[in-house]
Amino acid sequence: KEEFFKEDGWSWFKTGDIGMWTSNGCLRIIDRKKNMFKTSLGEYVPVEEVEKTYQDLCSFADFVFLPKETKVAYVALCVVVSDSIGAVMKWAKTQGVSGDEKAVVESKEFKQELFTQFEAAAKEKKLQGFLKVKKDNIHTEFQKPGYQEEWVQG
Numbered sequence: 001k002e003e004f005f006k007e008d009g010w011s012w013f014k015t016g017d018i019g020m021w022t023s024n025g026c027l028r029i030i031d032r033k034k035n036m037f038k039t040s041l042g043e044y045v046p047v048e049e050v051e052k053t054y055q056d057l058c059s060f061a062d063f064v065f066l067p068k069e070t071k072v073a074y075v076a077l078c079v080v081v082s083d084s085i086g087a088v089m090k091w092a093k094t095q096g097v098s099g100d101e102k103a104v105v106e107s108k109e110f111k112q113e114l115f116t117q118f119e120a121a122a123k124e125k126k127l128q129g130f131l132k133v134k135k136d137n138i139h140t141e142f143q144k145p146g147y148q149e150e151w152v153q154g
Contacts, residue, residue: 059117077133080141095113
């Protein structure tokens with residue numbers, strides 16, 4: 001059982017978060033000491049390992065991340081398609097999936113293709129069952145190439 005501790009007259013609780021003090025004296029959480037979270041079934045998810053497995057072994061995913069959701073039993077994936085959109089649109093044409101980039105990336109056919117690639121990646125890396133994404137837990141989003149630079153520049 002974890003408990004509070006006192007330091008410099010303040011009560012603290014060790015959460016595993018990394019924080020910094022803002023200019024107005026508030027504590028802002030900026031990172032985690034351990035990049036893991038716990039599912040509702042009590043399983044610890046190694047975030048970076050899972051994200052790397054799914055991103056590196058999927059030909060259409062430019063960016064994959066796990067939203068930290070501790071109230072669910074299985075991991076969910078958010079997949080951003082950007083620079084690989086040309087390959088995605090070629091795939092869509094061969095599969096008879098029509099629409100613009102956004103429509104194709106959000107289509108059930110594309111999510112099925114991602115799921116197939118993610119299943120193969122999980123098998124290749126021998127991920128434990130609770131680390132395998134479920135088809136219904138895949139969220140896809142299209143961002144125009146260069147979107148990261150726009151975010152950085154404002």
